[in-house]
Amino acid sequence: MVKKTLAWGALALVSACATAPQRVEPVPLPALAWGDDSHATQLLVLNRVSFGPNPASLKEIEALGTGAYLARQLRPAAEPRLPPEVQATIDSMTISKRSMVDLASELERRQRDFRNLPPGEMKGERQAYQQELTRLAREAATRMLLRALYSPEQLQEEMTWFWMNHFSVFLGKANVRVLVGDYEERAIRPHALGRFGELLGAVAHHPAMLVYLDNARNAVGRVNENYARELMELHTLGVKGGYTQGDVQELARVLTGFHVREGEFHFFPRRHDFGQKTLLGRPIRNSGERELGEALELLASHPSTSRFVSRKLAMHFVADDPPEALVERMARAFRASEGDIALTLRAMFESPEFRASLGGKFKDPLHYMVSAVRFAADDQVIPREGVERMINALAGMGQPLYGRPTPDGYPLTRTEWTSPGQLATRFEVARGVGYRRAGRLSDELPMPLSDTTRQTLSKASDPREWNLLLLSSPEFMSR
């Protein structure tokens, strides 16, 4: 049991959040089986596995070949090589210089202080406090977008976003705005292509999740089921994955005492329910803090989880309604590798279903926005205000970063992003991006332009209008 637990990794992370994640250069994978190195296919592959092709990524995939490029993306460098000015921007952020615990405890102190002030003075202090929380969350959003725009480790950024969405938290809740940057940086990103069990463990011990889903309030005699339910419904087994209301209650008891104080995770034995528990028909053997690792191990290694996670990956990378055979194959790879996310993705990338699906997904607002800027910026670093505009545009299109109020994350399917109102807003964004480029953008998109699109483009009255129309074209919406 112990050996297996360590293999899946859920238990290994029990108190890992107190220390910086270890960054070790990964063992490289052999090139994936991928015969087609044509320029057209490489464009399509980049368009699917990254935030959109740009000159730098094209050069890399051409030099390595598609199979080796994908292998390298699956085992990213511990630290991506960002353009120096981008790295400097990130380094200068408060969230890079100060730890979450430091920031959160200072802000909690401020909050305690202004609560004692007379109402007149309190208002200003409260406002300043709120503005600081918002500023820190915007730093995190800026860092996320800068990496999506410029990191050569595109798949890692893609998967960081995927898991942030899978283990979604909402910045409108309590002080999540202070916590979300660290959550992304230390709970999600280091494990984005690692072990699912370790990822699950890191999430379950991070203040952002514990605060967001109320587990910081979950204690013996005052049980709160919120996190326990979503942990099974949304994070592991899926709603039809074979658990009952009784299992929710038992897992909630396991989770008692997993607490947050001053922005730091603590296990408080006095808040924990030490009674016997049974989860999914199995008695929990450990006691106290170690119960959770055992429970997460049970969930991470459950067959329903392998299918639920594989299906979701395939929904993002292959099709809104992915073929059952592919999901099964991925789920087998997931189980055989004890939850190795990279190896599960490899099984998917090597499948004929993946190849046949290229270009067939509709971009959500984030992928639309970032791919448009990557395409239009032509490897140039855009100014900080440009990133600010992107953050606002995402909110306007209905997909603000860390802004999904509900824990299910943003939908991965086309129909959720093609309502009349969303499309109208998307064309406004196309105008914003297209008009900022003085010259005419290249008409070489991953999806070849239709005759209708070409005819429309020929009616453009100037290069900027050409850019607007190109970025508004049906072809640019596909990935």
Added chain:
Amino acid sequence: MKRRAFLLSPLALSSVRLFAAPSTSTRFLLVFLRGGYDAANVLIPHSSEFYFQVRPNIAVPREAVLKLDSDWALHPALRESIYPMWLRGEAAFVPFAGSHDLSRSHFESQDTIELGQGPGSARGYDSGFMGRLAAVLGASRPIAFTNHMPLAFRGPTPEGAKPVANVALGGAGLRPAAVDARQSTLIAEMYRDTKLGSPVSEGFAMRESVMRELGAEMEAAGRNAINARGFELQARRIAKLMQGEYNLGFVDVGGWDTHVGEGGQTGQLATRLEELGRGLSALADGMGSAWRDTVVVVLSEFGRAFRENGNRGTDHGHGSVYWVLGGAVKGQRIAGEQVRVSHGTLFQDRDYPVLNEYRELLAGLFARAYGLDAAQLARVFPSVSPKDVALL
């Protein structure tokens, strides 16, 4: 003739109006409270000792509630908004309402309600009940006041009809368009022969009509001339659009998942309720004379557990309370099947039971509001026997 038909019809309620074509003067707005609002603290069973026993920290005190009858009372946060509507006879409540979905999952239960397909057959995500209603009504102009198209409005656009419009009316998203009319036409051209042809052109058309109806107000809002915020601002804008072009609407309001620190007479839930009430009252006001033909249904995916939890909040439960508001409503009534609220009547010793299934309830309302016949109702809610609670 009318009377005779009424007596003979097996579905008496469907022949309140005798026209084959559905009535179209009716304006219907569905307000979806996402998160499962705590119905028991909104329509309060003030005659139940059990209520006060099991909610030691969050029960609204007897002396603070707004009594509606000998058993039920309203939360005092609705004193200035919904309570006056009740007194005018424009508000009714249906307790013990909801779906038979037992997942207690927000997402499952919301999907169940919005799709309205009922148990049994495999769920299809391509057809929601508001979408089917729009199709049955034919000449309707449906609109979702949301950024995402809600499941409720999913469904094929009938021949010759316009697709469902959508626009998020809260705050920042709404700005005058920079893409000009010529460019809109060019863009629409590129999509004409694609699956997105119709939503793309509807998107441009909707922008135009929103600017027409709301342009002056948006300009004023930009100069801070309007104080309304949050849902009230949205509701005023909804009224403008539903008074004019659109007659079938959907809006959702979040923030009801009160697991922790729900509050009683004041606090989290009271604050949300006050804002909701103020918005609905602004809507009634803004609709002007069209309020006479307006029906607003307020519902949520489930009720919450009847006992408070360890965090002075409430967890996911089952039966809820639906609100029916509007100038056309025969209000001042607590409608539908009811039981006394006590320990013994809780469902699974935990929640309100569902005695008024929401599809039967809505089918009954739609029958009266639009004069739909049995076949038309069956297209909206297949194999459902409409329940007529005579609120219209």
